[in-house]
Amino acid sequence: MTISPSRPAQKRSMFLGAAAVSALVLSACGTSSASDDTDQSAGSSGLDTINVGYFPLVHTSTIVHADQAGYLEDAGIDAELMQTEGGAAAIPSLISGDVDILYSNYTSILLAAEQGLPVALVSGNDVAKDDxxxxxxxxxxxxxxxxxxxxxxxxxxxxxxxxxxxxxxxxxxxxxxxxxxxxxxxxxxxxxxxxxxxxxxxxxxxxxxxxxxxxxxxxxxxxxxxxxADMPVGGWVTTREFAEQNPDVLAAFQDALAKSSEDLQGNHELHLELVPQYTEIDESVAQELTLPHYDTELNVDALQYGADLMEKYGITSGPLKVSDLVVE
The missing domain is CATH 3.40.190.10 (Periplasmic binding protein-like II)
Known part of the structure; x- marks a missing residue:
């Protein structure tokens, strides 16, 4: 499987440095998303063209299948799928406008929000189960x-x-x-x-x-x-600017992702077909995978519970109101 670089094991890890956060915040204030300075531009096909970033996990088969099954195109979206690093390392690609929508774990998204980055939750993806x-x-x-x-x-x-x-x-x-x-x-x-x-x-x-x-x-x-138990693990995030300028695109994205997730839920044969295409997982491993549990609905109560625990255990320094981050 393709794995992003990671620093050596250590007892403590740090938040993004102040300089890095400041740079990202300033960039967010002065840089438009990958699309355009106004609404998402339509390509020559008449479809809305967007860049979607995803880390190559079993769990992100949702976006690969949405693309291959034609659900994104049927929803009016021409999506360029781009593999990214995992977790917090991918957030800068969203803020800089390299991608318009990004898959990330919720902890990284909430940390970005705490640090002043203009992130907005678009859709759920996977909930922790026996995977x-x-x-x-x-x-x-x-x-x-x-x-x-x-x-x-x-x-x-x-x-x-x-x-x-x-x-x-x-x-x-x-x-x-x-x-x-x-x-x-x-x-x-x-x-x-x-x-x-x-x-x-x-x-x-x-x-x-x-x-x-x-x-x-x-x-x-x-x-x-x-x-x-059943904590939401990962979902899809965009920037406030993109969300405000492209509500129809995000609604179409949500619909396509929901259809893809419904196809994938409990479907081992479909995973076996998809996952080796975009990861380096051996077939012998793919055949025995415990499948993720998909849920594209944003469970705000469960996410708020997680955010409250993050504050309690010192991962964040203050309270976060998750409902303020959800795309309307």
């Missing part, structure tokens, strides 16, 4: 989440929904966040690290979950359980 697992070494004495006290736990980003989930579940058990040593580590490095004892526990999302299972690691439970 996110917690794994330990095959011979580990850790059998369930309650056993992780005092252990090291690898997540792909300390400022991500994984941190929120771990802390919420610890609190539910009467434990403090400090009772676990969270370590930041790229997804591809996690399985080897837990196998050789560098860390005790890892979070694996598909396709890494299937790869970990095939390598003999032990799955001890879902990453999102208890107070973190």
């Amino acid at each position: 996110h697992g917690i794994f330990v070494a095959e011979d580990s004495d850790i059998e369930e989440f309650a056993d992780i006290e005092g252990k090291s736990f690898a997540v792909n980003n300390l400022q991500n929904i994984g941190t929120v989930s771990v802390y919420a579940q610890l609190e539910d058990l009467g434990l403090s966040p400090d009772s676990v040593d969270l370590v930041e580590m790229p997804n591809p490095d996690m399985a080897p690290a837990v196998a050789n004892g560098s860390v005790d526990v890892i979070w694996q999302v598909e396709p890494f979950q299937t790869i970990s299972q095939q390598s003999g690691l032990k799955r001890i439970g879902d990453m999102f359980a208890g107070p973190a």
Whole structure:
């Protein structure tokens, strides 16, 4: 699978630096989106031309299928699909106007909003289910989440929904966040690290979950359980400027994505056809994937719950009102 570069594992990670944030905010104030200074321009075909950024995950098969099945074109959209980096690293491509609509995890979107970037939520995409697992070494004495006290736990980003989930579940058990040593580590490095004892526990999302299972690691439970069950993980975001200038385009995009998600829900054969086309996932892995759960509706209450937990655990420095970020 194509994986974006990531910095080495570390105990603490930082917000975007003040200079970087200032540059992005200034850019957002003075730069139009990839489309035009006014409304989204129509191409020679009469379709609205937009650039859509997506990280090549199983979960983003929604946009690939929407394109290949003709749902975007039927909705009047000529979409140029562009693979991006994951998480917060992709937000600058949205703010600069390289892409008009972007797939991102909600934590990165909310962090961008807190930092003053003009982001607007367009559509949901995936909700955490059993496609996110917690794994330990095959011979580990850790059998369930309650056993992780005092252990090291690898997540792909300390400022991500994984941190929120771990802390919420610890609190539910009467434990403090400090009772676990969270370590930041790229997804591809996690399985080897837990196998050789560098860390005790890892979070694996598909396709890494299937790869970990095939390598003999032990799955001890879902990453999102208890107070973190069914948390929205990723969705589609644009800029305020684009949303204000192109409401019809966004409505058409939402409709196309909903049709695509309906086709994909629980359809393993369709995933097996699609996913190897835009990722580097081996067919042997693709055949055993645990499919994502798709939901294109923006669950504002669930997102607000996540935003409140982000503030509680110090990922954000103050309250965020999610409803203010939703495209009307």
